[in-house]
Amino acid sequence: MxxxxxxxxxxxxxxxxxxxxxxxxxxxxxxxxxxxxxxxxxxxxxxxxxxxxxxxxxxxxxxxxxxxxxxxxxxxxxxxxxxxxxxxxxxxxxxxxxxxxxxxxxxxxxxxxxxxxxxxxxxxxxxxxxxxxxxxxxxxxxxxxxxxxxxxxxxxxxxxxxCQYHWHNRGYRDFQDFLDTLMSRKRKQLRKERETVAQSGFEFSWLRGDELREDQWDFVYTCYANTYAVRGQRPYLTRDFFSLLAARMPHSIRVAIAHLQGQPAAMAFCLTDGETLYGRYWGCLAEFDRLHFETCFYQGMEYAIAAGLKRFDAGAQGEHKLVRGFEPxxxxxxxxxxxxxxxxxxxxxxxxxxxxxxxxxxxxxxxxxxxxxxx
Missing domain, CATH: 3.40.630.30 (Gcn5-related N-acetyltransferase (GNAT))
Structure with a gap:
């Protein structure tokens, strides 16, 4: 031994x-x-x-x-x-x-x-x-x-x-079914946040790791690195990491891309094990009102419902997640x-x-x- x-x-x-x-x-x-x-x-x-x-x-x-x-x-x-x-x-x-x-x-x-x-x-x-x-x-x-x-x-x-904050899918049929479980004031807040992003013209698509081209991975990395650059820091992960992971574990990867007027503007990089969606990284090319909440939270919740996943772990910390249904x-x-x-x-x-x-x-x-x- x-x-x-x-x-x-x-x-x-x-x-x-x-x-x-x-x-x-x-x-x-x-x-x-x-x-x-x-x-x-x-x-x-x-x-x-x-x-x-x-x-x-x-x-x-x-x-x-x-x-x-x-x-x-x-x-x-x-x-x-x-x-x-x-x-x-x-x-x-x-x-x-x-x-x-x-x-x-x-x-x-x-x-x-x-x-x-x-x-x-x-x-x-x-x-x-x-x-x-x-x-x-x-x-x-x-x-x-x-x-x-x-x-x-x-x-x-x-x-x-x-303490972290996780969202649980309790068999919701769709996002509206989830909203119906909320207090009226909070339900209106979430609906208004989503409407703000939609009215700005954003459209979202979800892709698996094997569905992204290398130029799309370049975009994902640019967004990820930008979240560090705005704070004057270097990103932990290198560009090569994303390509290696896409080649070796493509079916574990889910990426949400936000498009504005046909051009990619923001992304959320997630992993899944078939029961849980893990939101890991996000980033955008420019700041837009409520875009962070839509890309990082509501898109993931909606995806989890559609895919029949039980839980959405959107990352560490963030007490602002509580009012959006993420539980301690x-x-x-x-x-x-x-x-x-x-x-x-x-x-x-x-x-x-x-x-x-x-x-x-x-x-x-x-x-x-x-x-x-x-x-």
């Missing part, structure tokens, strides 16, 4: 890796993670050095965690910048650290892959490997219920809660800190933060637009 560190997913057979996955969610698939590496979207120069953990027994892969050595905290969506800053002020090294996650993807899912017993052995061996490789800590982000149960049984791991959903991450003083301080902070997150998730439901009683 051995724990291996893998610096590229190309060094493990795709079928062997994918056999560990518990469902069809695209983010953990060998093709998705390898596309991030081969496109240069994750690399040591950007602070994302692949360091996948594999647990083998008698030569057979039994458990794994997709992982990265990090020299910054960008692109994680579980924010520990304050912890790093406290370490800097106290003269404690925080970087490099190890992160178990899907880069740039704040999506809950399997993180500790494989058979439960082997996965538990991998987790038990992880703290020692931190010391051996000079890593300050281990973090596993956006875990599912099975991962939570495994990590809860490991000593000294700290639980952190976050607690997320989990786990953290192992080797420095005892830091661990104690973070443990105290997380206890208070968890209480606040649970209270907020309950309070946020009061902002949902659904009818109550005679409304």
């Amino acid at each position: 051995s724990l291996f560190h893998l610096t590229s997913l190309a060094d493990v057979d795709a079928a062997e890796w994918d056999a560990l996955l518990p469902d069809q969610q695209p983010f953990l698939r060998h093709a998705f993670l390898l596309a991030l590496e081969e496109s240069g979207s994750v690399r040591s120069e950007s602070g994302w050095q692949p360091d996948h953990l594999l647990w083998r027994e008698r030569g057979r892969l039994r458990a794994a965690i997709p992982g990265y050595r990090k020299r910054n905290s960008w692109g994680e969506y579980v924010f520990d910048h304050a912890w790093a800053d406290a370490c800097r002020r106290a003269g404690i090294g925080y970087y490099p650290k190890w992160l178990g996650a899907v880069p740039f993807s704040p999506v809950t899912g399997a993180r500790v892959l494989g058979e439960a017993e082997s996965a538990a052995q991998l987790l038990s061996a992880l703290p020692e490997t931190l010391h051996q490789h000079g890593l300050s800590s281990a973090h596993i982000n956006f875990t599912d219920a099975r991962g939570d149960a495994l990590l809860q049984r490991q000593p000294d791991w700290l639980l952190r809660l976050g 959903q607690l997320t989990t991450s786990w953290h192992y800190l080797t420095h005892p003083g830091l661990r104690d301080a973070v443990a105290d902070f997380l206890q208070e933060e968890r209480e606040g997150m649970r209270a907020w998730a309950i309070e946020a439901r009061d902002a949902l637009p659904y009818r109550r009683g005679d409304q």
Whole structure:
């Protein structure tokens, strides 16, 4: 029984890796993670050095965690910048650290892959490997219920809660059927927002990954990169990533393109596993009133209804999603800190933060637009 560190997913057979996955969610698939590496979207120069953990027994892969050595905290969506800053002020090294996650993807899912017993052995061996490789800590982000149960049984791991907002398709016949479940005032707001975009002349089309030409992928990337450029930042993903993913996982990709007077003007890039639509990236060439809401939210909701999908995960954060029917959903991450003083301080902070997150998730439901009683 051995724990291996893998610096590229190309060094493990795709079928062997994918056999560990518990469902069809695209983010953990060998093709998705390898596309991030081969496109240069994750690399040591950007602070994302692949360091996948594999647990083998008698030569057979039994458990794994997709992982990265990090020299910054960008692109994680579980924010520990304050912890790093406290370490800097106290003269404690925080970087490099190890992160178990899907880069740039704040999506809950399997993180500790494989058979439960082997996965538990991998987790038990992880703290020692931190010391051996000079890593300050281990973090596993956006875990599912099975991962939570495994990590809860490991000593000294700290639980952190976050909150996202997901929309649920409760068997709606169409978008109007959904609107009929809302309070009158909120229903009018959503209808007015959609009418504003329609009256501006926008038309939308949905395409699978194998239906887009390379010039259309150029447009998708230009829109995606523009969301970073307007903030003076560089995009995480490279242009090559989109072409690689389209070649390897075309049927997982859905792209909504907004056309104005026959010309593409905005897009939303999504992935699907047959049950959930995952809204990942959006962008536009120019700002238009309410176009963001239509492209990122209402188009995805309407598509989910038409395709019979159960859920629409439109991305991290965004309390403005509540008034559009997206319900609060607690997320989990786990953290192992080797420095005892830091661990104690973070443990105290997380206890208070968890209480606040649970209270907020309950309070946020009061902002949902659904009818109550005679409304």
